[in-house]
Amino acid sequence: MATPELAALTGDYTIDTAHSTIGFTVRHAMVTNVKGTFDDFTGSLHLDGSDPSASTATIDVKMDSIDTGSADRDGHLKSADFFKTDEFPTMTFRSTKAESLGGEDYRITGDLEILGTTKPITIDLEFNGAAKDPFGNERVGFEGKAEILRSEWGLTWNAALETGGVLVSDKIKLNFDISAIRNA
16 A cells, blocks of 8 residues: 555554564673563654654553563563662653654654653654554554663663673663554
């Protein structure tokens, strides 16, 4: 199906969590990457196809839903050493600025709150298209990425390695595959 004109996409959308992923990659032991996802989140978009700068996004992530493929590691990440999920159950993102970079590329800036600390982040997005699915839902898709330093949000736990370096890198790569359905 051909992509509709951007102006026709203007409206409010709900992120379809069954067809979306919020994930991360972190360097482990200085030699490999560990990937993970957050499996429980909600979000909404307001798209303005005529004026992309008027577009907005919000995402709320349940931190207990972290999944790295290792129950022991996930438990450690939920503990007081990292996310303190009993005290801080939710991570939030609220956009403050959106811009078109030309073509299918966009940038959204917003406030990311983790552990009660709010800092700005910038997410580079690629518009993957729009289509009507077999159930009659109007969908849009975006793929995004950002990098943060976890220490800026107070995530500082680490362990020194005998060979030098640390167990967990400060730099975290965030990735987003978002499918959103237009609200009726």
